[in-house]
Amino acid sequence: MNKEILSKLIKIVGSANAIINKIDMAKYLTEWRGVYKGRAGIILKPRTSKEVSKILKVAYETNTPVITQGGNTGLVGGQISFDSNHIVLSLTRLNKVRYINNLDRSITVESGLTLMELQNYCIQNSTFFPLSLASEGTCTIGGNIATNAGGVGVLYYGNTRDLVLGLEVVTPSGKIIDNLKTLIKDNTGYSLKDIFIGSEGTLGVITAATLKTFPLPKEKYTIILKIDSPKKSIETLRFIQENISTPLTAFELMNQLSIQFVTKNIPNTLSPFSDFKWAVLAEFSSLEANNDEIEKIQNILNKLIKLGLVEDGVISSSLSQSKEMWKLRESISESQKAEGGSIKNDISVPIKFIDEFIKKGSSITKKIIPNARCVIFGHIGDGNIHFNISQPTKVKKEDFLKNEKNLRKKIVELTMNLDGSFSAEHGVGVTRKAELKKYKKDELNIMKSIKKSIDDKNILNPGKIIDY
Ligand SMILES: Cc1cc2nc3c(=O)[nH]c(=O)nc-3n(C[C@H](O)[C@H](O)[C@H](O)COP(=O)(O)OP(=O)(O)OC[C@H]3O[C@@H](n4cnc5c(N)ncnc54)[C@H](O)[C@@H]3O)c2cc1C
Numbered sequence: 001m002n003k004e005i006l007s008k009l010i011k012i013v014g015s016a017n018a019i020i021n022k023i024d025m026a027k028y029l030t031e032w033r034g035v036y037k038g039r040a041g042i043i044l045k046p047r048t049s050k051e052v053s054k055i056l057k058v059a060y061e062t063n064t065p066v067i068t069q070g071g072n073t074g075l076v077g078g079q080i081s082f083d084s085n086h087i088v089l090s091l092t093r094l095n096k097v098r099y100i101n102n103l104d105r106s107i108t109v110e111s112g113l114t115l116m117e118l119q120n121y122c123i124q125n126s127t128f129f130p131l132s133l134a135s136e137g138t139c140t141i142g143g144n145i146a147t148n149a150g151g152v153g154v155l156y157y158g159n160t161r162d163l164v165l166g167l168e169v170v171t172p173s174g175k176i177i178d179n180l181k182t183l184i185k186d187n188t189g190y191s192l193k194d195i196f197i198g199s200e201g202t203l204g205v206i207t208a209a210t211l212k213t214f215p216l217p218k219e220k221y222t223i224i225l226k227i228d229s230p231k232k233s234i235e236t237l238r239f240i241q242e243n244i245s246t247p248l249t250a251f252e253l254m255n256q257l258s259i260q261f262v263t264k265n266i267p268n269t270l271s272p273f274s275d276f277k278w279a280v281l282a283e284f285s286s287l288e289a290n291n292d293e294i295e296k297i298q299n300i301l302n303k304l305i306k307l308g309l310v311e312d313g314v315i316s317s318s319l320s321q322s323k324e325m326w327k328l329r330e331s332i333s334e335s336q337k338a339e340g341g342s343i344k345n346d347i348s349v350p351i352k353f354i355d356e357f358i359k360k361g362s363s364i365t366k367k368i369i370p371n372a373r374c375v376i377f378g379h380i381g382d383g384n385i386h387f388n389i390s391q392p393t394k395v396k397k398e399d400f401l402k403n404e405k406n407l408r409k410k411i412v413e414l415t416m417n418l419d420g421s422f423s424a425e426h427g428v429g430v431t432r433k434a435e436l437k438k439y440k441k442d443e444l445n446i447m448k449s450i451k452k453s454i455d456d457k458n459i460l461n462p463g464k465i466i467d468y
Contacts, residue, residue, distance in 0.1 A: 001041030001042060001064070001084065001085050002062070005058065005062050005064060006020070006041070006042060008058050009042060009044055009055060009058055009087065010042075012044070012046070012051055012054045012055055012058070013044050013045060013046050013047070013051055013055075017044065017045040017046070017047070017093065018042055018043070018044055018045070019042065019043040019045075020041075020042050020043075024043075025040060025043055025088075027072075028040070028043045028069060028072065028088050028090055029080065029081065029088070030080075031072060031074065031075075031077065031079070031080055032072065032073055032075070032135075033075075033337070035077070036077040036080045036082075036430075037080075038080040038081045038082045039081065039082060039083060039084040039086075040067070040081040040083070040084060040086050040087065040088045041064075041083075041084055041085050041086060041087060042087055042088070043087075043088045043090055044087055044088070044089055044090065045090045045091075045092065045093045046089070046091070046093065046094060047093045047094060048094065049094070049110075049168060049170060049176055049207040049208065050176070052089070052091075052094070052170045052205050052207050053170050053174045053175070053176050054174065055087070055089060055174075056170055056171070056172060056173065056174040056205065057173065057174035059087060059172075059459055060172055060173045060174060060457060060459060063457055063459065064085065064086070064087055064459065065081075065083065065085070065086045065087070065458075065459045065460070065461075065462050066086070066087045066089050066205075066459055066460055066461070067079065067080070067081040067086055067087065067088050067089065067201065067461055068089045068091065068142075068146070068201040068205050068460070068461065069088055069089065069090045069091065069143075070091055070092070070111065070112065070139060070140030070141075070142045070143030070144075070146070071092070071114060071135065071138040071139040071140045071143055072138075073135040073138050073139040073143065074143065074147060074426070074427070074429060075344075075346070075426045075429075075431075076423070076426050076427050076428060076429025076430065076431040076432055077429040077430040077431055077464075078146075078147070078200045078201060078427055078428075078429035078430070078461065078464050078465075079143070079201070079429075080430075082463070089205065091110075091111050091112035091140065091142055091205075091207070092112045092140065093112060094110045094111055094112040094142075094207060095109075095110055095112040095113040095114075095117070095140075096109070096110045096113070097109050097110075097113065097118075097121055098110065098180075098208060100121075100122075100125050100127070100213075101182065102125065102126065102127050102213070104182040105127070105212060105213045105214065106165055106182040106210050106211065106212060106213060107121070107122060107127075107129065107210070107211050107213050108180055108208060108209070108210045108211075109121075109141055109208065109209060109211070110142075110207065110208045111140060111141055111142025111143075111145070111206045111207055111208060111209060112140050112142060113140060113141050114136070114137060114138060114139065114140055114141075115131060115132075115133065115135075115136040115137075115139050115140070115141060115144060116136045116137045118141055118211075119131075119132070119136065122213055122216075123216065126216055127213040127214070127215070127216055128213060128214045128215065128216040128217065129163070129211060129213055129214070130153040130156070130157035130163070130214055130249075131144060131149065131151055131153060131157075131160060131163060132151050132152050132153050133149055133150075133151040133152070134330040134333065141209060141211070142206045142207075142209070144160045145160055145164060145167070145196070145197055145206050145209055146196075146197075146198070146199060146200055146201055146206060147160075147198065147200060147425075147426065147427045148160050148161050148197050148198035148427075149425065150379060150382065150384060150424065150425040151379070151425075152250045152252060152283075152329075152379060153249055153250060154379060154381075154382050154384075155248065155249065155250060155251055155379065155381035155382060156247055156248065156249040156250075156285075157214065157249070160197065161194065161197045161198065162212075163211050163212050164193060164197055164209055164210070164211060164212075165181060165182050165183065165184070165210040165211060165212055166179045166180045166181035166182065166183075166193060166209070166210040167179055167180070167193045167196055167197075167206055167208070167209050167210075168180050168206070168207045168208035168209070169196050169204040169205065169206055169207065170204060170205040170207055171204050171454065172203075172204070172454065172455040172456075172457065172459050172460050176207070177192075177204075179192065179193060180208060180209070180210045181210060182210055195450065195454075198427070199465075200427050200428065200429060200461065200464055200465055201460060201461040201464065202451060202455065202460050202461045202464055202465050202466070203450070203451065203454045203455060203460060204454065204460065205460070215287055217249075217285035217286055217287060218286060218287055218288060218289040219285075219286045219288070219289045219293060220249075220283055220284065220285050220286075220322065221246075221283065221284045221286070221293060221294065221297055221315065221316065221322075222281065222282070222283050222315075222316040222321075222322040222325050222326065223281075223282050223283075223284075223297060223301065223313055223314065223315045223316070224272045224279055224280070224281050224282075224313065224314050224325050224328075225279065225280040225282065225301075225304070225310045225312070225313045226272075226273045226276045226278075226279060226310065226311040226312040226313065227276075227277070227278045227279065227280055227309070227310055227311065228277055228278065228311060229277070229278065229355065230253060230278065230354050230355045230358050230380070231354075231355040232309050232310075233253050233278060233280050233380055234351055234354060234355070234380065235309050236280065236304055236309045236310055237251050237380065237381055239300075239303075239304060239307070239309060240282070240300060240304075243300060243303070244284075244296055244297070244300050246284045246285075246286050246293055246296060246297070247284065247285050247286070248282060248283070248284055248381075249283050249284065249285040250281070250282060250283040250381075251280060251281075251282045251283075251379075251380060251381040252280065252281040252282070252329050252377065252378070252379060252380065253278060253279075253280055253376075253377060253378060253380035253385075254278070254279050254280075254281065254328070254329060254332065254376075254377040255277070255278055255374070255375070255376040255377065256276055256277055256278070256279075257373055257374065257375055257376075258332045258335075258375045258376065258377045259271055259272075259279060259328055261332065261335040261336055261338075261339055261375060261390075262327075262328050262331045262332055262335040263328075264335070264338075265334075265335040265337075265338040265339070266327070266331040266334065266335050268324075268327075269324070269327055269328060269331065270324070272314055272325070272328070273312060276311070276312075280380070281325055281326070281328070281329050284297060294315065297315055298315060301313045301315065329377070332375065332377050332386075333386075336375055336388060336390055339373070339390045339391070340390065340391040340397050340400070341390070341391040341397035341400050341401050342375070342388050342389060342390045342391070343388070343389040343401070343403070343404045343407055343408065344386065344387075344388045344389075345385075345386070345387040345388065345389075345408065345411050345412075345415075346384070346386055346423055346424050346425055346426045347384075347385055347387060347411070347412075347415045347420055347421065347422060347423075347424055348382065348383045348384040348385070348415075348420055348421045348424035349383050349385070349415060349418045349419065349420035349421075350383055350418070350419055350420070351380075351381075351383045353383075353418040353419070353420070354380065354383060354385065356418065357385065357387075357414065357415065357418055357420070358376060358385070358387075360414055361374075361387055361411055361414055362374050362376075364407075364410045364411065364414060365389055365407060365411075368403050368406060368407050368410065369389065369392065369395075369400065369403050369407065370392070371392035371393075371394070371395070372389050372390070372391070372392055372400075373389065373390040373391070373392065373393075374387070374388075374389055374390075375388040375389070375390055376388075382424075383420070383424075384424040384425060385424075387411060389407065412435055412439075416439055422435040422439065423435070427465075428464070428465045429464055429465070430463065430464060433465065433466070433467075436465065436466070444466060447465070447466055448466055448468050451465075451466060451468060452468060
């Protein structure tokens with residue numbers, strides 16, 4: 001990178017917050033699984049929105065691309081810089097809580113705050129922020145907004161998009177747009193915040209957000225159910241939703257293999273049942289703390305067993321047992337690492353087609369890779385399935401991964417034939433660009449014109465989502 005540009009940039013954040021040596025840069029240039037390894041000219045760690053604005057002004061004047069990064073937990077390569085002339089803008093120091101207002105049920109925070117810090121801050125202030133992902137200790141609220149993250153609470157509280165009231169965004173030319181409103185109703189033309197949500201760092205740098213908060217549940221009740229098929233799990237979901245007033249706030253399906261991988265590879269985990277095909281982890285959140293809730297849940301469990309929808313079930317009797325149950329679900333991705341190569345699909349289909357997708361997807365997989373091990377789990381109540389394939393035990397990783405392109409193509413074809421989405425949660429980044437081009441031609445043209453009108457010099461995250 002040109003020395004003059006470097007020195008202008010370093011001056012803005014101070015040399016302690018600018019990284020140019022290769023060893024220190026490495027952690028910002030490698031993604032979580034090591035799938036993408038990048039390059040950059042400099043990593044900058046601004047502390048304020050004004051510093052972000054100054055950096056973008058220099059970038060704009062000098063045509064220097066900027067890759068915004070939060071916690072670097074993204075799974076589609078969006079946060080990785082692939083060019084030694086590019087700037088990585090790491091926002092982890094921009095992490096203050098600006099204000100909280102329980103009457104408005106809102107909180108305004110800077111974008112580099114981690115999701116877990118945000119959740120904890122809300123609890124300390126007797127309120128609740130419901131977004132929850134397995135990466136919450138590291139991912140940032142800015143990254144969550146930029147990817148419109150999902151997670152386990154979507155069933156009841158919605159995606160990140162549904163939780164955002166207003167944003168502060170720095171445009172590619174360095175202008176700070178302050179739209180940190182707490183309004184529920186604001187029909188004043190196009191919803192600009194919605195254009196930035198899910199834009200994966202390609203349209204603006206989100207520096208702060210005003211978010212919705214919710215009443216803090218007094219109790220959470222976790223149950224784990226033994227179920228014969230995904231179809232029965234959906235019927236179980238609907239039966240619960242129609243027959244109990246306590247909010248059902250999570251409903252996660254896991255196949256037997258996903259739990260076997262966890263109990264084999266993650267210490268201090270135990271399978272809930274000795275023999276089963278599928279398990280559902282469900283959570284109820286209640287604003288009241290009394291024993292009636294447990295009784296209600298026990299009653300519904302008895303009814304489900306009587307109806308033949310559920311074979312067996314365990315209700316957590318303590319916080320530690322509930323944590324153990326959640327650990328099974330949250331450790332699946334981690335446990336899969338120990339089983340060698342994997343081909344991951346983050347798809348969604350209309351709920352009515354989940355059973356068909358799983359049956360057909362498994363059969364397609366076995367035809368292409370005999371003995372492939374299908375790790376199937378996900379937020380079944382949103383139609384979002386992580387359909388991940390681990391390599392067969394007696395096949396070399398390289399040979400297994402040779403099938404990736406063909407298998408992914410077939411799984412995406414199946415998904416699209418069932419009216420689904422080829423990226424339910426993780427975004428497009430660089431990983432899903434080809435599918436976007438193939439399946440969303442008309443939308444892509446509109447996306448390109450939006451990108452051109454906001455980022456005329458293509459300096460924000462070029463080459464991610466779209467090329468132009
Ligand atoms: C173990 C694990 C579990 C996960 N589970 C889920 C899950 O359940 N649901 C889900 O949706 N995702 C999940 N993810 C993916 C990931 O955690 C989310 O996409 C998360 O929202 C990314 O946040 P981040 O701060 O790490 O962003 P990064 O990875 O740093 O960036 C992601 C994208 O957002 C852009 N970006 C980041 N910050 C900003 C900003 N302030 N302004 C503008 N653009 C920005 C980047 O340029 C990039 O394109 C998981 C990841 C892991 C590793």
